[in-house]
Amino acid sequence: MNDKANSFFESLWSMSSLILVAMLIIFIFLRMQSKKKKARQDLLNGIISGDKVITVGGIIGVVMSVKENTMFLKVSEGVNIEISRDAVYMIMKSDNQNI
Secondary structure, three states, X not given: OHHHHHHHHHHHHHHHHHHHHHHHHHHHHHHXXXXXXXXXXXXXXXXXXXXXXXXXXXXXXXXXXXXXXXXXXXXXXXXXXXXXXXXXXXXXXXXOOEO
């Protein structure tokens, strides 16, 4: 009977260890995702008029004005387009390097 009890506790211990490791991996994954989401939101909230941006579609332009959910980009002389704020991929420095 003692062997059965030891076997039961060993299997219980190994199962709980496995569950604990799985929970740790899930926690780390969710933490990384939340940090990426916060960094993206900070990027979008930091856009101001005059910033040079690249959209997810590859359009490069200068921000002319920013609204709550959209912004106007000057993509060429006399060509302004309105895009969603979420369409911004990155903000560029004046020397064409990523921020």
